[in-house]
Amino acid sequence: MFARDALSGTRAPWLVYLAGFLACLLLPYAGFSGFVVHQLQTFCYTAIAVIGLNLLLGFSGQMSLGHAGFFAIGAYGSAITSLKLNWPIYLSIPFGTALSFFAGALVGVFALRTRGLYLAMTTLAFGFIVDIAAQRWVDLTGGTMGLMLIPQVGGSSMSSASFNYLALCLVCLLLVQMAADFISETASGRSLRALRESEIFAASVGLNVPIWRAATFAFGSACAGLAGSLFAHQSGFIGSDAFTVRLSVAMLIAAVIGGLGTRSGPLLGTAILLVIVETIAGQEKFGLIIYGLILLFVLLIFPEGAAGAIGRLSSKFASGAKSIVYNVTKLGLPFNQFNGLQLEVKGLVKKYHGVTAVDSVSFKVKAGSIHGLIGPNGAGKSTVINVIAGVYRHDGGSVILGDHDLGFKGTAQRASLGLARTFQNLQLIQAITVAENVMLGFKPRWSLARTFFDWISLKGCERADFEDALSVLQFLGIADTAKKLPGEISFGHRKLVELARAIAQQPVVLLLDEPIAGLNTAEAKKIAEVVRQLKSLGVTILLVEHNMEFVMSLCDEVSVLHYGRLIATGTPAEIQANAEVIAAYLGSKGSTDD
Amino acid sequence: MEFSTALQLTISGLTMGSIYALVAMGLYIAHLTTHRVNFGQGDYMMVAGFLVLGLGRLGLHAILSVLVSICMLGLMGYFLERVAIRPLDRFKRISVGAYGWILTTAGLALIAQNSVELVWGKSAQYSPPLFSSKRDQMVTIFGARFLLEELIVIIVAMTVVACFLWLIKKSRWGKAIQVVAFNPETAELLGINTKSVKIFAFVVASVLAGVAGVLIGPIVTLQPHMGLVFTIKALIVATVGGFSNPVGILIGGFLFGICEAYSNYFDSQFGDLYPLLIALGMVALRPSGIFSERSDDVR
Numbered sequence: 001m002f003a004r005d006a007l008s009g010t011r012a013p014w015l016v017y018l019a020g021f022l023a024c025l026l027l028p029y030a031g032f033s034g035f036v037v038h039q040l041q042t043f044c045y046t047a048i049a050v051i052g053l054n055l056l057l058g059f060s061g062q063m064s065l066g067h068a069g070f071f072a073i074g075a076y077g078s079a080i081t082s083l084k085l086n087w088p089i090y091l092s093i094p095f096g097t098a099l100s101f102f103a104g105a106l107v108g109v110f111a112l113r114t115r116g117l118y119l120a121m122t123t124l125a126f127g128f129i130v131d132i133a134a135q136r137w138v139d140l141t142g143g144t145m146g147l148m149l150i151p152q153v154g155g156s157s158m159s160s161a162s163f164n165y166l167a168l169c170l171v172c173l174l175l176v177q178m179a180a181d182f183i184s185e186t187a188s189g190r191s192l193r194a195l196r197e198s199e200i201f202a203a204s205v206g207l208n209v210p211i212w213r214a215a216t217f218a219f220g221s222a223c224a225g226l227a228g229s230l231f232a233h234q235s236g237f238i239g240s241d242a243f244t245v246r247l248s249v250a251m252l253i254a255a256v257i258g259g260l261g262t263r264s265g266p267l268l269g270t271a272i273l274l275v276i277v278e279t280i281a282g283q284e285k286f287g288l289i290i291y292g293l294i295l296l297f298v299l300l301i302f303p304e305g306a307a308g309a310i311g312r313l314s315s316k317f318a319s320g321a322k323s324i325v326y327n328v329t330k331l332g333l334p335f336n337q338f339n340g341l342q343l344e345v346k347g348l349v350k351k352y353h354g355v356t357a358v359d360s361v362s363f364k365v366k367a368g369s370i371h372g373l374i375g376p377n378g379a380g381k382s383t384v385i386n387v388i389a390g391v392y393r394h395d396g397g398s399v400i401l402g403d404h405d406l407g408f409k410g411t412a413q414r415a416s417l418g419l420a421r422t423f424q425n426l427q428l429i430q431a432i433t434v435a436e437n438v439m440l441g442f443k444p445r446w447s448l449a450r451t452f453f454d455w456i457s458l459k460g461c462e463r464a465d466f467e468d469a470l471s472v473l474q475f476l477g478i479a480d481t482a483k484k485l486p487g488e489i490s491f492g493h494r495k496l497v498e499l500a501r502a503i504a505q506q507p508v509v510l511l512l513d514e515p516i517a518g519l520n521t522a523e524a525k526k527i528a529e530v531v532r533q534l535k536s537l538g539v540t541i542l543l544v545e546h547n548m549e550f551v552m553s554l555c556d557e558v559s560v561l562h563y564g565r566l567i568a569t570g571t572p573a574e575i576q577a578n579a580e581v582i583a584a585y586l587g588s589k590g591s592t593d594d
Numbered sequence: 595m596e597f598s599t600a601l602q603l604t605i606s607g608l609t610m611g612s613i614y615a616l617v618a619m620g621l622y623i624a625h626l627t628t629h630r631v632n633f634g635q636g637d638y639m640m641v642a643g644f645l646v647l648g649l650g651r652l653g654l655h656a657i658l659s660v661l662v663s664i665c666m667l668g669l670m671g672y673f674l675e676r677v678a679i680r681p682l683d684r685f686k687r688i689s690v691g692a693y694g695w696i697l698t699t700a701g702l703a704l705i706a707q708n709s710v711e712l713v714w715g716k717s718a719q720y721s722p723p724l725f726s727s728k729r730d731q732m733v734t735i736f737g738a739r740f741l742l743e744e745l746i747v748i749i750v751a752m753t754v755v756a757c758f759l760w761l762i763k764k765s766r767w768g769k770a771i772q773v774v775a776f777n778p779e780t781a782e783l784l785g786i787n788t789k790s791v792k793i794f795a796f797v798v799a800s801v802l803a804g805v806a807g808v809l810i811g812p813i814v815t816l817q818p819h820m821g822l823v824f825t826i827k828a829l830i831v832a833t834v835g836g837f838s839n840p841v842g843i844l845i846g847g848f849l850f851g852i853c854e855a856y857s858n859y860f861d862s863q864f865g866d867l868y869p870l871l872i873a874l875g876m877v878a879l880r881p882s883g884i885f886s887e888r889s890d891d892v893r
Contacts, residue, residue, distance in 0.1 A: 003860075062698060065696070110878045120693065125826050126874075128826055286708065287708070289708040292701040295704070300682070
């Protein structure tokens with residue numbers, strides 16, 4: 001929420017980074033004492049680890065209680081290769097980082113199947129295992145006695161060597177911060193937030209959830225590994241005592257205290273952490289109590305952290321923050337042609353624990369037509385939609401898009417083939433604006449390199465997407481909500497936003513799950529009008545809805561489900577005259593059910 | 595390996611396993627009710643061990659010091675719910691998001707560790723035996739000699755677990771917990787005070803940790819930082835058993851304990867790592883646990 005979006009900035013990011021880079025080169029000449037230089041080095045590598053943790057926890061919502069483990073792997077990876085294999089530092093540090101990256105990817109694979117509590121447990125156990133291994137595998141790690149005389153960066157004198165090392169640490173920090181900024185400010189940041197709030201949603205806009213989660217994990221671990229490598233060469237000594245769970249907790253404290261999910265949070269948090277560590281250095285006896293109290297205090301009283309507090313203050317004083325006003329220049333949708341395909345369901349079967357919810361259902365949705373799917377509650381309509389969308393695996397039959405059997409393809413793959421959907425229970429991402437929710441639907445416009453170039457030079461890499469999102473919203477008549485959060489707009493508008501997001505996916509087939517449930521007549525009329533327009537643009541639409549008037553007036557064909565079986569398919573007029581359908585809805589004479 | 599060695603290892607494994615199961619039951623009931631657990635569950639256990647030790651040194655009768663310690667743990671459970679769990683409901687939507695409780699309960703655990711360290715010191719300590727007359731009183735069964743203490747620990751732990759299962763499955767409180775677990779709003783509509791049910795869950799969880807702490811004092815050395823390992827192992831046992839199935843957790847605890855006893859016997863250097871690695875592998879293959887059914891979210 002506090003993250004700056006790439007639209008509202010007025011300063012070119014590259015200027016900031018260039019200034020930072022120059023500062024890195026000049027800082028060694030500032031004449032700091034040896035102690036300050038050492039602290040600054042510590043700040044740099046700790047901040048690098050915390051940035052990774054922030055991306056992991058603050059953006060993608062994955063908990064890691066074992067970050068000390070990745071830190072240790074990086075440290076030992078770099079220390080051992082440089083010490084025992086005589087690798088130069090410039091090779092051993094990337095090696096340590098890469099080692100952590102792969103360890104992170106491996107744990108990330110565990111993470112794919114585990115969530116929340118389980119993930120916290122897995123990472124905690126991982127950190128514990130690494131800690132024990134570091135302690136006891138004395139031949140390799142030196143245990144608590146540690147590894148000594150690890151090669152360090154050279155220089156003409158002791159102090160110039162440590163200045164050189166500081167410059168190296170600073171440059172690493174700058175690069176990591178830049179990478180994290182790029183990720184969080186562009187489409188990937190949106191995707192991570194979407195992933196955090198709803199994986200089903202993320203998959204439905206075509207994000208490959210497992211890959212995203214594992215990649216975030218690997219990135220976070222690589223950051224910790226880089227930090228560990230830099231730590232190893234800082235004073236030339238590492239002992240296993242440095243890598244206990246206490247380090248993981250300290251890094252978490254820094255991330256939380258600085259403000260999770262913000263850009264400046266990790267830097268602020270690390271600075272605060274180091275001040276705390278220095279302050280309690282003389283009070284070693286109470287160290288853990290102080291850590292514990294800080295955790296409680298920050299989480300219970302200051303959950304947005306330092307960056308959040310500063311953001312709130314600065315927005316209070318500078319209420320007229322500059323934001324670029326966008327006019328809708330394009331009228332109508334950004335794409336004027338949808339190539340609707342035929343959707344066919346053949347002999348579909350879905351069982352839940354032996355209960356057959358859908359029993360050999362077959363129907364065809366002709367290309368460019370509107371097909372209604374109706375039936376009493378519990379008839380299996382939502383199950384059919386979810387099977388078509390790839391949320392559930394079917395137990396028999398097939399779903400065919402165009403002439404392509406979808407088999408057991410996942411939601412994300414189906415979405416990228418052009419199968420878009422809306423949800424019965426709204427799935428909007430609460431942490432980002434309405435426009436950004438819609439932008440989640442767009443496919444990446446340019447290559448990563450081009451996006452990066454646009455981002456760093458402030459060409460407005462997001463501008464084109466934003467304008468397109470705006471015109472989709474305009475098409476639905478709610479362009480004025482673009483900059484609001486989903487929680488701030490009415491229920492009816494939220495339903496329209498969902499539709500807008502689905503349209504942004506430029507679907508060949510659109511699945512609408514109860515699009516007008518809970519809406520008033522005017523809003524329902526608006527949706528009906530939109531659905532008709534979409535049809536005229538060529539979209540194939542499958543519609544589940546309870547409102548008969550809505551279904552009968554819109555649909556070209558209607559299928560009726562009852563207790564998981566298809567009891568009729570035909571034009572609205574045929575369906576309305578069908579005796580079995582009437583019996584299913586109203587009960588027939590002598591019928592015992594209901 | 596001789597038969598008697600195997601039998602001894604098995605009994606030791608069952609002893610530690612029953613301790614893990616007790617600690618894990620606490621995680622289970624808290625998770626069932628609130629979808630949150632105390633990440634300091636092992637530290638709570640450690641606190642109970644030290645309380646019995648400390649009260650005993652003050653001259654309190656053994657039975658009395660056990661009772662007082664367990665009551666103290668109940669109070670700590672209440673405190674935990676009020677301080678580290680409930681207040682977080684206020685900010686559901688901030689970025690710490692759903693997992694703030696991991697950090698708050700871990701924070702309390704750190705405070706507990708440090709407090710114990712301040713009172714009883716950092717070094718490892720032995721607690722006097724509860725059931726046997728001296729530390730290494732042995733009994734001989736089928737030619738194998740066992741520590742009497744271990745055998746009684748297993749029996750007591752099983753009795754407590756049985757009472758716990760009765761509480762969950764049969765008592766009114768247990769039914770209230772099941773309803774709150776199913777849906778807190780429905781529970782409110784049925785006239786169940788969800789707040790007190792949640793407090794009850796955490797009190798029971800802490801009491802179980804307390805029982806574990808009382809039992810474990812005499813069979814291992816007590817040390818202020820021992821808790822984390824038990825938290826990790828209990829979490830793993832609960833996960834492997836399937837977080838929704840108390841009987842599965844019990845079996846999981848025994849399996850883990852036995853596995854650990856044997857692996858320590860064969861490899862004294864890294865012995866305690868193998869069970870963890872195996873269990874993690876199992877979690878990766880079957881995240882919902884070996885004894886639980888996968889349930890689809892039907893909407």
